[in-house]
Amino acid sequence: MSKWQLITKGLVKDNPTFVLLLGMCPTLATTTSAINGLSMGLATLFVLVLSNMAISAIAPVVPDKVHIPVYIVVIATFVTLLQFLMQAYTPDIYATLGLFIPLIVVNCIVLGRAEAFANKHGVLDSALDGLGVGLGFTLSLTVLGLVRELLGSLSAFGWKIPGTGDGMLAFVMAPGAFLCLGYLMVLFNKFIAKK
Amino acid sequence: MAVKSNLVNMAVCLLVTCLVCSAILAGVYAVTAAPIAETNAKLLRASIGAVLPEGGELSDAQSLTVGGQPSEYYTLSEDGSVKAYAVKSTVVGFGGPLTLMVGLTPEGVVYNTSVLSHQETPGLGAKCNTDEKFMAQWKGFDTAQKILKVKKDGGDVDAITASTITSRAYATAIQNALDAIKGVASDAVSGASVKPENTEDPSDE
Amino acid sequence: MEILLIIVSAIFVNNIVLAQFLGICPYLGVSNKLSTASGMSLAVCFVITLSTLVTYLLNKYLLLHFHLEFLQTIAFILVIAALVQMVEIVLKKVSPSLYQALGIFLPLITTNCAVLGVAINVVTKEFTFGLPSHMLGLGEAVLYAFATSLGYGLAMVLFAGLREHLALCNVPKAFKGVPIALITVGILAMAFMGFSGIA
Numbered sequence: 001m002s003k004w005q006l007i008t009k010g011l012v013k014d015n016p017t018f019v020l021l022l023g024m025c026p027t028l029a030t031t032t033s034a035i036n037g038l039s040m041g042l043a044t045l046f047v048l049v050l051s052n053m054a055i056s057a058i059a060p061v062v063p064d065k066v067h068i069p070v071y072i073v074v075i076a077t078f079v080t081l082l083q084f085l086m087q088a089y090t091p092d093i094y095a096t097l098g099l100f101i102p103l104i105v106v107n108c109i110v111l112g113r114a115e116a117f118a119n120k121h122g123v124l125d126s127a128l129d130g131l132g133v134g135l136g137f138t139l140s141l142t143v144l145g146l147v148r149e150l151l152g153s154l155s156a157f158g159w160k161i162p163g164t165g166d167g168m169l170a171f172v173m174a175p176g177a178f179l180c181l182g183y184l185m186v187l188f189n190k191f192i193a194k195k
Numbered sequence: 196m197a198v199k200s201n202l203v204n205m206a207v208c209l210l211v212t213c214l215v216c217s218a219i220l221a222g223v224y225a226v227t228a229a230p231i232a233e234t235n236a237k238l239l240r241a242s243i244g245a246v247l248p249e250g251g252e253l254s255d256a257q258s259l260t261v262g263g264q265p266s267e268y269y270t271l272s273e274d275g276s277v278k279a280y281a282v283k284s285t286v287v288g289f290g291g292p293l294t295l296m297v298g299l300t301p302e303g304v305v306y307n308t309s310v311l312s313h314q315e316t317p318g319l320g321a322k323c324n325t326d327e328k329f330m331a332q333w334k335g336f337d338t339a340q341k342i343l344k345v346k347k348d349g350g351d352v353d354a355i356t357a358s359t360i361t362s363r364a365y366a367t368a369i370q371n372a373l374d375a376i377k378g379v380a381s382d383a384v385s386g387a388s389v390k391p392e393n394t395e396d397p398s399d400e
Numbered sequence: 401m402e403i404l405l406i407i408v409s410a411i412f413v414n415n416i417v418l419a420q421f422l423g424i425c426p427y428l429g430v431s432n433k434l435s436t437a438s439g440m441s442l443a444v445c446f447v448i449t450l451s452t453l454v455t456y457l458l459n460k461y462l463l464l465h466f467h468l469e470f471l472q473t474i475a476f477i478l479v480i481a482a483l484v485q486m487v488e489i490v491l492k493k494v495s496p497s498l499y500q501a502l503g504i505f506l507p508l509i510t511t512n513c514a515v516l517g518v519a520i521n522v523v524t525k526e527f528t529f530g531l532p533s534h535m536l537g538l539g540e541a542v543l544y545a546f547a548t549s550l551g552y553g554l555a556m557v558l559f560a561g562l563r564e565h566l567a568l569c570n571v572p573k574a575f576k577g578v579p580i581a582l583i584t585v586g587i588l589a590m591a592f593m594g595f596s597g598i599a
Contacts, residue, residue: 021425021428021578022425023425024424024425024428025421025422025423025424025425025513026421028421028424029420029421029422032317058212061208062208063199063200063201063204063205063208064199064200065200065205066200066205066208066209068481069209069478069481070208070209070212072477072478072481072510073212073213073216073474073477073478074212074216076216076473076474076477076478077216077219077220077474079473080220080223080470080471080472080473080474081219081220081223083473084223084224084227084231084470085227087227087231087234088227088230088231088233088234089230089234091234091235091238095312099517099520099521099525102472102473102516102520103422103513103516103517103520105473105477105516106477106510106511106512106513106515106516107513108425108511111511152318153318166318167318169317169318169319170590172317172318173316173317173318173593174418174419174421174589174592174593175586175587175589175590175593176586177421177586177589178582178583178585178586178589179582179583179586179587181582182578182579182580182581182582182583182585182586183579183583185578185579185582186574186575186579187574189573189574189579190574213478216474217471217474220470220471220474221470224470264533285533287528287531287533289596290596291526291527291528291533292526292528292533316596
């Protein structure tokens with residue numbers, strides 16, 4: 001697989017949200033607007049790239065039976081690091097995403113990539129893989145956030161469509177998250193996945 | 196790939212990982228602690244600045260009880276006289292705690308309010324932080340002439356559409372801040388109940 | 401009265417799956433059959449309550465005491481992982497029948513974000529339950545965790561019941577599997593929205 005393919009495969013073919021169905025909790029919880037979805041995606045991308053690199057570097061010396069706890073500790077370290085950075089420099093986003101930043105630790109995408117890819121490949125390839133999967137995740141979160149924001153509050157990336165009213169609130173709330181993701185998946189299956 | 200496991204290398208590996216990771220985190224924590232504290236202080240200053248008139252000198256945080264809960268307030272004074280107070284006030288909203296910073300003049304006029312944190316429903320109660328009409332009504336709200344209750348309860352507050360509970364909580368938070376500051380203001384005027392903290396009880400001697 | 405409020409609020413109003421979006425992966429993953437769904441719910445209930453008890457004490461007497469708050473995430477996830485392993489070993493020895501019922505679900509629970517989510521929430525968030533906002537005490541924390549996991553079980557069992565019927569329906573091809581399940585959860589979440597404002 002070429003380096004370029006490593007980056008692009010996460011966008012459609014192995015899209016973590018629509019194809020692999022991983023990381024559903026942040027996908028549903030943080031996509032109340034396109035900006036929130038984008039921020040959550042980028043936060044996950046950050047952890048994914050760093051943890052993939054670190055794990056691919058240490059994997060050869062980690063005894064088999066304790067590899068999961070070691071990986072989790074490594075991931076948790078990067079997540080906590082991200083928490084500090086966000087608290088210091090982007091406090092607004094940190095406040096909005098709240099609990100779901102520490103929960104990146106248990107996001108199955110991160111541990112999944114460590115198990116499926118990083119512990120068998122080199123540091124560079126693992127970084128690219130993390131980047132690709134992270135970008136795919138960011139893309140789906142942004143799209144879902146954008147759709148929910150458009151339907152729910154008739155705005156896009158915080159820009160209100162002029163001359164419009166309140167939108168369908170249900171789409172910003174919990175039920176809308178499930179419904180939107182469900183219907184987006186239907187569209188994805190129908191038009192994109194088959195090609 | 197991985198090394199064959201035995202008790203020693205498993206224990207060593209886990210120990211080393213935990214030590215290294217904790218050390219890294221402790222390091223990063225030490226480095227970012229200052230920027231985090233500064234960011235928080237900046238946010239607090241901004242929220243206080245937004246609810247108080249410009250000019251004058253701002254005091255440090257002083258503690259008082261607002262609505263039965265320990266809270267804090269800041270005094271803005273100019274030429275030795277109190278110009279306004281900023282009071283932190285927490286009430287139970289629709290989705291959880293709703294914390295406001297309320298700017299009040301000693302005469303009981305609301306200068307302005309800002310939301311510090313809330314857990315209200317997005318698109319409904321959360322509008323207490325974004326709805327211009329709702330937010331604008333607090334500027335110069337004179338509690339001597341207007342009643343701090345939503346119109347549904349016979350007051351003068353315009354509630355957010357479909358979010359009466361949030362609006363009611365918001366008004367209560369301001370009322371609590373007002374009640375708390377009235378005690379402080381009357382103390383400051385009469386001077387009667389202002390006691391130094393280390394006043395010794397004569398009977399102890 | 402307050403105890404009742406905590407229970408109602410945790411099970412219905414702030415349902416962990418349908419309102420807080422925690423633990424979705426296993427929720428979608430093992431809800432195909434009613435029997436596996438109830439097994440998973442039991443195991444989650446057990447682990448959430450126990451891990452909240454342990455992490456609460458750990459946070460209060462170790463992390464806060466020694467000003468090590470920055471190790472919170474790492475410490476909690478390790479405790480949960482270790483706890484799950486221990487529960488597995490103890491169950492195997494003490495009650496083989498219970499182990500048979502819960503065993504296969506236990507390893508999955510470590511990465512169930514509901515467990516870590518509740519543990520972090522309980523020690524960092526202020527709760528109200530109709531009272532002035534406050535941090536939870538130990539008793540309240542454990543009760544809240546237990547009630548929350550009951551809410552997880554309720555949502556899980558309800559959904560599994562619906563899915564067993566759905567499996568017999570003839571849905572369009574693009575809707576098959578997860579999409580129709582998500583849409584069903586959406587409608588279920590709408591029903592649960594009716595509870596909001598009670599507590």
